[in-house]
Amino acid sequence: MSHAEAIQSTHHTAGLRLNRLHKSFKGDEVLHDINLDVEAGEFVVFVGPSGCGKSTLLRLIAGLEETTAGDIFIGDDDVTERDPSDRGIAMVFQTYALYPHMSVADNMGFGLRAARHPKQEIADKVNEAAQILHLTDLLQRRPSQLSGGQRQRVAIGRAIVRDPDVFLFDEPLSNLDAELRVEMRLEIARLHRQLGNTMIYVTHDQTEAMTLASRIVVLRAGCIEQVGTPADLYSDPDNVFVAGFIGSPAMNFFDAELVENGRLRLGEHTIAGPRLDNPPSAGTGVTLGIRPVHLQPVQGDVAGLQFRVEFIEYLGDNSCLHGALDNGARCRIEAPRGIAIRLGETLLVSAEVADMRLFDQQEQRLR
Amino acid sequence: MPDVQSHPLPSAAPTPRRRRRRGWHGLLYTLPALALVVVFFLIPLGMTVWMSLHNWPLLGNARWIGLANYTRLWNDASFWNALLFTAQYTIVSTIGLLGLALALALMVQHQGRATGLYRTVWFLPVVTGFASASLLWAWLSNVDAGLFSPLAQRIGLTEGRFNLLADFDTAFWSVTVMVVWKMAGFYMIILMSGLQAIPGDYQEAARIDGASALQRFLWITVPLIRQPFALALIMCVAGSMLAFDQFYIILNGGPRNQTVTAVYKIFNESFVSFRLGYGAALSVILLLILMVLSIIQLRLLRDRGES
Known part of the structure; x- marks a missing residue:
């Protein structure tokens, strides 16, 4: 794909390092001493039951929540206290979070418009991303005129246009029906192969984790239980929780x-x-x-x-x-x-x- | 399963089913509301229009005069002056009210113990009546027995006692400030509900997209509170165009009849001079003006292309 290559050639992907990360809400510690190294270009999935802290961890990386203690590195930069927009990340939300009063094109170009890029450049980048995601015919539509899968693609397109070092996905497929979920799963996997960026993906669905991840991080009650490839976790689990959580039907x-x-x-x-x-x-x-x-x-x-x-x-x-x-x-x-x-x-x-x-x-x- | 036949007589037509008619149920449920609208709005409206075509004194017989009230109204400078003053007041008070209400709404839109207190404090003046608030303000503004003038003198702002209500400008602003104090909490609630209906994800997505606080406000918040804002605007403009109590109670139309609003003028014609027919004609014109204003506002603030 020439468009993907064009985008790929302009960006540099970066790894991610979490060092002794803690997060408390009003004295309640929800993440305890998280340490994690993510290589540049890896597809890492955070998985765990609801309330395990996986979304909070993603929001810490995004900068939407403040870190209580510890450091976050993206590439070689300590971004722990940086604004979300200065971290080189883009995020796809569970609810898509598409601005309802803007067209698809305006949604995708929003970040560049906020940064006052020239109109022509915005249009070019939006068109490139739209071609990768087969959204070209939909650019003038409003989000309300799109199907669930199309909205999801627009949300991903908005992330691509930002040309981030690291993509963050917060349960992006949980609002889709089963058939579409499988289809979008493949599309995200294809996108990762095309773009080669580091991707961090949060889900509670162990099937999604197994099929997408190059490495899986299993979380429970704010702690990392095990980190490994899907095959590692399946055949060589460290504890009862991981053994029971990974694999269907359960062990x-x-x-x-x-x-x-x-x-x-x-x-x-x-x-x-x-x-x-x-x-x-x-x-x-x-x-x-x-x-x-x-x-x-x-x-x-x-x-x-x-x-x-x-x-x-x-x-x-x-x-x-x-x-x-x-x-x-x-x-x-x-x-x-x-x-x-x-x-x-x-x-x-x-x-x-x-x-x-x-x-x-x-x-x-x-x- | 050879014994089971799903169609006993394949050639027979299916049993026709009576359609249940439920339409009159709906009508029944709306009747009380409909009756209220008819008795307290449509009939008085019709009577007003009817009266406006008559010379209608308080005592004695009404006399049909056709459109004479309307032609007289056309040349009545005092009515147009009253309308002009009302428009001036409407513009100033609407800007003040909605501006302050939006600022307050932005402050109290999030949950928290302190914000709950602030919401209550700012909403409290709304639950007092316009008449009582006006009486309070009239007393506060009293040059001798009130608060403002003696206080200003005490802290050295003015040399002697300054009568706020003796001069058009200070009188006008003092009434406007009172209205803003009394009503801002109400529009704050409307705008706050609009702000709270915007999903937090939009703001977060915009933060990640690198939009500054001002850009997020102008590009995300403002367009998305368009509908509650339109509601607040229409209510605010209509309320201000119908202003009466505060100018009657605090200023009595003074100084030098400069603060007579449109409704005040109608009140004077109808219940001071007892020209009920003429007052009715003025009312009809005011109603038409309000309708036109509301339609214009609705058009300007209509959602384009959504839903």
């Missing part, structure tokens, strides 16, 4: 006890457990985590767990079975198509040792 957790030879006791059954570098002593209580997709019905004389099927969600290629183990623990498994399963039936299920994750009593990973 199963069972109370278990370590017995000798790295084996695990669940209720009356004893099964082989994963090999640990520093195994705790036998008799220690642990939490065993297995993803539904890794628990499979098995036939014959194999060591396994008894699983009673209580509810079946038919999903086409596979089915999600909800039920309980014989020791009463709730459990879900993802059964492939082609296995006949009846409600109330008891199955023998088993998982590969490599797919099991163990956590200690403090919910931290045992490796």
